[in-house]
Amino acid sequence: MLKSTLVVLHIITAAAWFGLGLRLAGRARKVLDLGGEAGVALAADGQDSVRQMNIFVVLTLVFSLGAFVAGGHFAAYGPLYHTSVTLIVLLAADQLFVIRPGWNALQAAVEGGDVAAEAADSARKKVAIGTGMGHLLWLVMLVLMLWNQYLAAYL
Numbered sequence: 001m002l003k004s005t006l007v008v009l010h011i012i013t014a015a016a017w018f019g020l021g022l023r024l025a026g027r028a029r030k031v032l033d034l035g036g037e038a039g040v041a042l043a044a045d046g047q048d049s050v051r052q053m054n055i056f057v058v059l060t061l062v063f064s065l066g067a068f069v070a071g072g073h074f075a076a077y078g079p080l081y082h083t084s085v086t087l088i089v090l091l092a093a094d095q096l097f098v099i100r101p102g103w104n105a106l107q108a109a110v111e112g113g114d115v116a117a118e119a120a121d122s123a124r125k126k127v128a129i130g131t132g133m134g135h136l137l138w139l140v141m142l143v144l145m146l147w148n149q150y151l152a153a154y155l
């Protein structure tokens, strides 16, 4: 019961992180294209999404490691799940140390009216690279989750 609850919860929070991140790189570009008051407003709106992503990535980390431990941890699960333990830590680090500071820098740039500055563009790139890498890690974890039961049969 505990394990299945944690499994459902980690899927929901992982999906929320994934969905919230889908438009982030596009919004970062739009913030710089618009500049001015509209850019500032859009950057603030994006900041709300980034905060939610921070929460959802931490919840995914907690729930997924909880499901892993409740399901029998290293003794019960093989290398695919061991790899996922590492990848979720990397995903959380990507969110908290790449995407979050990237968006903070972007917001500071547009609020300071520096949308054409090199720092603004490098903040935008940081957000784009962070979300791209994060989505890739996420998809790899999904494949690892589904490998034994669903995907291995096709090979």
Ligand code: HEM
Binding pocket: 007, 010, 011, 014, 015, 060, 064, 065, 067, 068, 069, 071, 081, 082, 084, 085, 087, 088, 138, 141, 142, 145, 146, 149
């Ligand atoms: C963020 C990416 C992740 C996604 C999208 C995801 C998705 C899923 C899905 C769809 C299932 C159900 C699979 C099935 O019933 O065959 C599942 C199960 C599970 N996941 Fe994840 N997961 C993710 C990350 C993780 C991580 C990092 C761990 C920690 C090792 C983890 C631990 C587990 C466990 C223990 C189960 C139950 C497996 C079992 O005993 O049947 N997940 N996950």
